[in-house]
Amino acid sequence: MKKVIMGNHALSYGAMLGRAQVISAYPITPQTQVVELLSEMCADKTLDAKFIKVESEHSAMAACLGASLAGARTFTATSSQGLTLMHELLHWASGGRLPVVMGNINRAMAPGWSIWSDQNDSLSQRDTGWIQFYCCSNQEVLDTVIQAFKVSEKLLIPSMVVLDAFSLSHTYEVVDVPEQEKVDAYLPPFKPQIKITPDEPHAFGGLTSPEHYFELRYKLQKDMEKAPALIEETGKEYEKMFGRYLGLVDEYCCDDADIILITSGTVGSTARVAAEELRQEGIRAGNLRIKAFRPFPFETVRNIVKGAEKIAVVDRNISYGHHGMFYEEVKSALYGHNDSLPVFGFIAGLGGRDITPSTFKEITNYALKKKKPEEEIIWIGVKR
Amino acid sequence: MKKEKKMKLSLPEEELMNSGHLACQGCGATLAMRYVLKALGQKVALCIPACCWSVIDGPFPYSSLDVPIFHCAFETAAVSASGVKAGLEMVGDTETTVVAWAGDGGTFDIGIQALSGVAERNDDIIYVCYDNEAYMNTGIQRSSATPYGAWTTTTPVKHFKDRPKKDMEAIMAAHRIPYIATASIGYPEDLFRKTKKAKEIKGTRFLHIYAPCPTGWKSRPEDTIKLARMVVQNATFPLYEIEWGEKYTLNIKLKEKKPIADYLKIQGRFRHLTEKEIASMQEEVDKKWQRLLSLVNSK
Numbered sequence: 001m002k003k004v005i006m007g008n009h010a011l012s013y014g015a016m017l018g019r020a021q022v023i024s025a026y027p028i029t030p031q032t033q034v035v036e037l038l039s040e041m042c043a044d045k046t047l048d049a050k051f052i053k054v055e056s057e058h059s060a061m062a063a064c065l066g067a068s069l070a071g072a073r074t075f076t077a078t079s080s081q082g083l084t085l086m087h088e089l090l091h092w093a094s095g096g097r098l099p100v101v102m103g104n105i106n107r108a109m110a111p112g113w114s115i116w117s118d119q120n121d122s123l124s125q126r127d128t129g130w131i132q133f134y135c136c137s138n139q140e141v142l143d144t145v146i147q148a149f150k151v152s153e154k155l156l157i158p159s160m161v162v163l164d165a166f167s168l169s170h171t172y173e174v175v176d177v178p179e180q181e182k183v184d185a186y187l188p189p190f191k192p193q194i195k196i197t198p199d200e201p202h203a204f205g206g207l208t209s210p211e212h213y214f215e216l217r218y219k220l221q222k223d224m225e226k227a228p229a230l231i232e233e234t235g236k237e238y239e240k241m242f243g244r245y246l247g248l249v250d251e252y253c254c255d256d257a258d259i260i261l262i263t264s265g266t267v268g269s270t271a272r273v274a275a276e277e278l279r280q281e282g283i284r285a286g287n288l289r290i291k292a293f294r295p296f297p298f299e300t301v302r303n304i305v306k307g308a309e310k311i312a313v314v315d316r317n318i319s320y321g322h323h324g325m326f327y328e329e330v331k332s333a334l335y336g337h338n339d340s341l342p343v344f345g346f347i348a349g350l351g352g353r354d355i356t357p358s359t360f361k362e363i364t365n366y367a368l369k370k371k372k373p374e375e376e377i378i379w380i381g382v383k384r
Numbered sequence: 385m386k387k388e389k390k391m392k393l394s395l396p397e398e399e400l401m402n403s404g405h406l407a408c409q410g411c412g413a414t415l416a417m418r419y420v421l422k423a424l425g426q427k428v429a430l431c432i433p434a435c436c437w438s439v440i441d442g443p444f445p446y447s448s449l450d451v452p453i454f455h456c457a458f459e460t461a462a463v464s465a466s467g468v469k470a471g472l473e474m475v476g477d478t479e480t481t482v483v484a485w486a487g488d489g490g491t492f493d494i495g496i497q498a499l500s501g502v503a504e505r506n507d508d509i510i511y512v513c514y515d516n517e518a519y520m521n522t523g524i525q526r527s528s529a530t531p532y533g534a535w536t537t538t539t540p541v542k543h544f545k546d547r548p549k550k551d552m553e554a555i556m557a558a559h560r561i562p563y564i565a566t567a568s569i570g571y572p573e574d575l576f577r578k579t580k581k582a583k584e585i586k587g588t589r590f591l592h593i594y595a596p597c598p599t600g601w602k603s604r605p606e607d608t609i610k611l612a613r614m615v616v617q618n619a620t621f622p623l624y625e626i627e628w629g630e631k632y633t634l635n636i637k638l639k640e641k642k643p644i645a646d647y648l649k650i651q652g653r654f655r656h657l658t659e660k661e662i663a664s665m666q667e668e669v670d671k672k673w674q675r676l677l678s679l680v681n682s683k
């Protein structure tokens with residue numbers, strides 16, 4: 001059924017169709033509508049789930065961990081300050097191999113209170129062992145939540161479905177809401193092999209000596225390495241059933257592109273508009289939108305950019321003292337494979353400053369003019 | 385010539401809060417700040433966590449207050465204030481009153497751990513909770529200060545709040561801090577006197593101020609003061625003080641306790657309640673009132 005819904009409600013519908021059994025969440029702008037709709041769904045029994053209305057995000061994630069360990073499918077959603085307050089428990093989720101699925105609305109970090117979009121909240125959770133998907137449309141948000149349950153439960157690794165504040169979270173788009181029976185056929189119930197039950201008593205997460213700890217982390221990484229193939233496989237399966245492919249990346253006119261603009265999140269669609277216009281001006285531009293940030297699709301990225309002459313990575317985030325975070329990843333993907341390809345790192349749009357098609361044109365013109373990057377970071381639109 | 389007669393004011397005329405703030409019409413939280421600052425004077429440092437007040441004050445680089453503000457993380461108001469106090473003392477300022485200024489969500493829920501730590505250590509700060517009985521900044525979600533029966537966006541009418549408001553005074557009293565007081569923006573002189581009194585005490589002081597929110601309560605802005613008086617007169621939010629967790633003093637005595645129904649009826653958030661539900665809520669208020677009276681009379 002086609003519905004016009006906001007990005008936040010796409011998360012709620014994803015959780016509903018995925019038959020989340022325990023939801024625990026705490027309100028924060030710009031995530032609140034996710035929680036409000038889910039609490040309504042639980043109240044009127046559209047969704048047969050327990051909703052724990054906790055007193056902080058730290059507790060929200062902790063409740064999800066408990067529920068997941070008990071064998072229930074769990075969902076939460078947060079943003080920014082809330083996500084970073086969860087930080088300790090994000091490690092707990094992946095270390096405990098608990099397949100929680102969470103929506104995160106990208107919002108800039110305080111201080112300087114901001115409710116507008118940038119990616120430093122989720123990207124600073126990079127090393128917590130979560131799978132991270134960056135979405136570009138409300139349809140993709142809904143679909144990805146369903147896929148994320150499947151991937152997470154197979155690998156026992158939690159997933160974060162990320163969307164931009166306002167430009168997605170509060171923007172209404174036409175979304176095809178799949179039928180419940182079809183989603184049920186795609187996503188079987190969560191049946192963990194081991195869980196917390198007196199029938200088979202296990203102690204989870206106790207003192208682990210250097211004798212064993214290392215191997216647990218090795219296994220986490222090994223399973224994470226399985227994720228790219230599994231994401232593609234479950235994405236194809238999704239396409240077969242619902243007509244929409246869900247992959248690691250999404251490319252636009254990259255085949256013959258001289259310059260590829262690499263982006264993540266909703267600015268991908270802006271980059272496409274720019275690429276289209278640039279092509280009319282005779283500049284062969286393309287856009288590679290990276291959807292899976294963890295695991296990072298090294299091979300896929302390498303293959304797509306093979307024929308390009310230049311790469312411009314646009315980051316709406318920064319690792320202070322270093323670079324934009326997607327820029328880092330793209331460079332490391334190319335290292336030893338395609339060392340001569342010039343990769344330019346741009347930072348734009350922090351704290352919700354607009355990124356427009358002309359931003360991308362400025363970026364493209366800059367990169368086309370230079371042989372190779374002369375600065376570690378090329379700042380776009382900053383007032384100095 | 386006739387000498388001009390000056391009206392006698394019960395509060396000082398000096399304002400530390402200016403126009404240009406961003407609150408809604410009829411916002412009780414703004415009055416709470418205005419009155420408290422009148423009592424504390426200019427030598428004050430505020431720690432404000434995420435809440436309506438972190439917006440009300442005004443956007444960067446402006447502020448509607450003539451006192452310094454540390455905008456701190458949501459869960460940290462109390463202990464941020466402890467830090468500011470310790471820091472000020474170490475750099476030679478022993479005079480400034482440090483105030484944590486938080487909403488009910490920042491106090492009853494996410495901030496309670498830090499607040500409990502501060503109170504147990506008896507850190508030398510004033511903690512003010514302005515209570516609008518929900519998370520208003522994020523668009524009216526329930527908090528543990530939301531009263532039984534109320535609608536919020538996370539306690540929809542079909543499943544309205546089915547648990548009573550957390551008894552924060554009892555929790556704070558259990559910490560045996562020197563001073564706890566409830567106040568209402570409908571009784572400015574009482575609030576003013578309590579703030580003055582708190583200022584003179586050392587240690588952790590807790591002021592809990594009832595501050596209606598027309599936006600979140602679906603009440604009329606012009607009813608804000610009325611609601612803030614009714615809530616006291618019907619004993620839903622009695623005004624009292626607790627010293628060292630033991631000595632209870634009732635400040636506004638009630639000759640005739642009003643029924644809660646009139647108070648509920650002018651707030652959209654209670655519109656769905658049936659007569660039966662209101663009657664059982666009345667019973668709860670009566671019970672709580674009797675309990676308070678027995679605490680007041682126990683010494």
Ligand SMILES: Cc1ncc(C[n+]2csc(CCOP(=O)(O)OP(=O)(O)O)c2C)c(N)n1
Pocket residue numbers: 026027028029057081082085434435436437458459486487488489490491516517518519520521522527
């Ligand atoms: C860690 C964290 N979680 C959530 C938020 C979002 N948030 C900001 S203010 C607020 C509610 C504040 O409620 P309350 O303390 O009652 O103050 P009010 O807005 O009602 O004045 C929330 C949930 C945040 N800023 N930080």
Ligand code: SF4
Pocket residue numbers: 406407408409410411412413414436440516520521596597598599600
């Ligand atoms: S929402 Fe309520 S508390 Fe917040 S500024 Fe408006 S009236 Fe005041």
Ligand SMILES: [Mg+2]
Pocket residue numbers: 487488489515516517518519520527
């Ligand atoms: Mg509040």
